[in-house]
Amino acid sequence: MIDNNNNSNNNSNNSDDDDVELIKHKKLRTKFLLNISNFKKFTAIIVIAAGFGFLGYGYLNSIIHFINLGIGLLLIGWVLLSFSYEKYLRYNIGSSVFNDYMDLVGKLIKSLDIKNSGIIIPPRENLKNGAIFLPLNENFKINFGLIDDSVLFVNSDNKKEMGIVFTPLGKSLINILKKYDDLDELTLDEYDDKSSMIINIENYLDYSLNLFQLGSNVNVNFNDNKTITVSYKINDNSVCKKLQKDGLCKKCPCPVCGFIVLSIAKSLNRMLKIEEIIEDNRNIIIKLNVLDNNI
Known part of the structure; x- marks a missing residue:
């Protein structure tokens, strides 16, 4: 038998x-x-x-x-x-454009007096690349009927649903991997035990950061299925210093951290709240909360 x-x-x-x-x-x-x-x-x-x-x-x-x-x-x-050394010239141009973009985002966040952390929404039917939602109110509610790829300001009669929506800056890296690489995307349902899932997510992120020469030494820890801690070594922390100084890291993270949190949200198919992003001598620590809402 x-x-x-x-x-x-x-x-x-x-x-x-x-x-x-x-x-x-x-x-x-x-x-x-x-x-x-x-x-x-x-x-x-x-x-x-x-x-x-x-x-x-x-x-x-x-x-x-x-x-x-x-x-x-x-x-x-x-x-x-x-x-x-051609890539360094391209990097300097890209870095300057990114700084201009973040200056605009920073002014927008400050003008609306947004104090809350970013909510990472994985891709869904009306959000092709996922999104970062910044709620105006601490006690927020996400109404997916009001959010799509064309929306920046979320207006509603219910103040809890109001906020702004950004496309995650790390989505381009995911799209490049999807287009030119045959590495399968990871989902929670593919693995019978949590340890296998963590190892595969770590390997995926570490491989990707090394491929793009952005960082290395990725470590992922899941705590009680509610909190996630990610640590890695970033190759260039100049953008980190600017975002840390302006207090924007946990509201609209850089492309590298954005790629990491969006990849994890996609793998789990869950919304994540960015609790904290810390940079110290090119060592990055990202702390995330897994929200109860299933996508």
């Missing part, structure tokens, strides 16, 4: 093992891509050094061919080096 429960458990364990192996493979691929980037820089430096060598030798010995070769190698080396 065949034991269906045993077969089901075996299939579940095999599925978990496959997920872990897939993530390990992707981490190795990410490390390989990072090594290629470093190899470009190393190659560029060698080419430039060789260019100076040929140029100096040709000049001292009056060998025109060596002089021309040296000049050519210098040009090639500088081009390679420029392409290696």
